Amino acid sequence: MCSWWARFCCFFTTSLRGVRKTFEDCRRVRFLLENHKASFRERDVSMDCEYKEEMWRLLGEQVTPPRLFIKCKYIGGADEVVSLNENEKLKKLLEVFSSAKSRQCEMCENERFLICSKCNGRSRVVAEHETWKRCIECNENGLVKCALCT
Incomplete structure (x- = not known):
């Protein structure tokens, strides 16, 4: 679990x-x-x-x-x-x-999320025939989890 x-x-x-x-x-x-x-x-x-x-x-x-x-x-x-x-x-x-000092993630600066590079944070991409579809790379907020710290 x-x-x-x-x-x-x-x-x-x-x-x-x-x-x-x-x-x-x-x-x-x-x-x-x-x-x-x-x-x-x-x-x-x-x-x-x-x-x-x-x-x-x-x-x-x-x-x-x-x-x-x-x-x-x-x-x-x-x-x-x-x-x-x-x-x-x-x-x-x-x-x-316990850690002597807290480290800052170099990729996301401890935000733990980054703006999706595929849809630029819109959560949708242009599909065939100029229609929009849900981006499969990111979450509902147009964000992807940081690969280094999550």
Whole structure:
């Protein structure tokens, strides 16, 4: 189910500000991860619906971010992560992911996505007879995942 995750700290988040509490909860969890100098895989559900579906599939229900997984184990949402931090248990969980300095991806500058070069971010390409069809290279936002850091 999450075989490649066995080596990672994975954080499901959103960059949309539509629901203030959700956005602030995501910022709080990201702040804690960064404060502990943990390297983590960030999955922004607002940037790619596959991430949202993956999060729902892993948890068996339709939940909102933030959601944190460490080595395939579900840790919790914002309240659980903040509580673990206050009880000094989060540091222990993140020790294995500690990095002295955070690296910036040379390809996407840690945005984790790039504009699709096939459709230039339009999510569609001209097909036969001057009609448009969905670009198969990118997601619904006209973005492709960075090959170096995702």
